[in-house]
Amino acid sequence: MKEKMKSFFASLGHFFKRIFLSFKEGLKHDQKRIAKYVICFAAILHLLLSNTQIQAINKLSNEICGIYMFMFVLIGFACLFNAIRLKEPSRKKIVFPIIMLILVMVFGGLLVYVYIDALMHQRNLLKSFVINGMILSIVIIALYLFGLVETIIAHVSYLKSQKKEKLSKETKSLK
Numbered sequence: 001m002k003e004k005m006k007s008f009f010a011s012l013g014h015f016f017k018r019i020f021l022s023f024k025e026g027l028k029h030d031q032k033r034i035a036k037y038v039i040c041f042a043a044i045l046h047l048l049l050s051n052t053q054i055q056a057i058n059k060l061s062n063e064i065c066g067i068y069m070f071m072f073v074l075i076g077f078a079c080l081f082n083a084i085r086l087k088e089p090s091r092k093k094i095v096f097p098i099i100m101l102i103l104v105m106v107f108g109g110l111l112v113y114v115y116i117d118a119l120m121h122q123r124n125l126l127k128s129f130v131i132n133g134m135i136l137s138i139v140i141i142a143l144y145l146f147g148l149v150e151t152i153i154a155h156v157s158y159l160k161s162q163k164k165e166k167l168s169k170e171t172k173s174l175k
Contacts, residue, residue, distance in 0.1 A: 031157060035150035036083045039101070042143035043080035046073055049136055053111075056133025059126050060118045068111040072137070075104040079144065083151075094155045101148040108141040 050073055057065050082097040115134040118125060 031150045032086070032154035035147045035154055036086070038143055038150060039083040039147040040080050042140055042147065043076040046076050046140045052136050053133040056115065056129045059129050060114065061122055062114050062118060065111060065114040068107055068114060072104060072107040072111055075100060075107060076140070076144070079104055083147070088158060094151065097151060098148065101144055101151065105141050105144050105148070108137050108144070112137050112141070
């Protein structure tokens with residue numbers, strides 16, 4: 001019985017190892033898909049956990065922080081829809097998603113700045129709510145930054161593949 005269990009877990013481990021390696025190899029050269037997944041994950045996670053930021057904002061005396069949070073979530077969803085819509089990262093189609101990703105990070109940074117300012121200057125503040133909101137904002141900004149980097153890498157690899165394709169066509173036409 002022990003031999004059968006040992007054999008079963010060994011084959012199961014080998015199976016999962018093969019799946020992981022094929023998944024890793026498949027995503028190795030597909031930055032566009034990675035960027036899409038990360039951006040979608042960040043936008044949906046931010047919406048699901050926005051209650052944390054709402055609790056933090058309710059404790060602050062700054063009026064503008066609600067607008068920053070609203071724009072942070074709203075532009076994040078615009079980034080989600082742009083990521084889903086983007087089929088090939090050509091030069092014309094990539095500019096708007098990159099600008100939107102930068103804009104969502106700017107609004108996230110402004111919100112973090114408001115949190116830090118409140119922690120430093122507001123005396124009667126429940127700091128745990130604000131710290132939780134600030135940590136969430138930083139994590140979401142980091143995810144969007146990773147999505148931006150992957151989007152730029154996808155664009156560069158797309159341009160390289162287009163150049164190679166053009167070069168191969170020119171070489172074939174010369175022959």
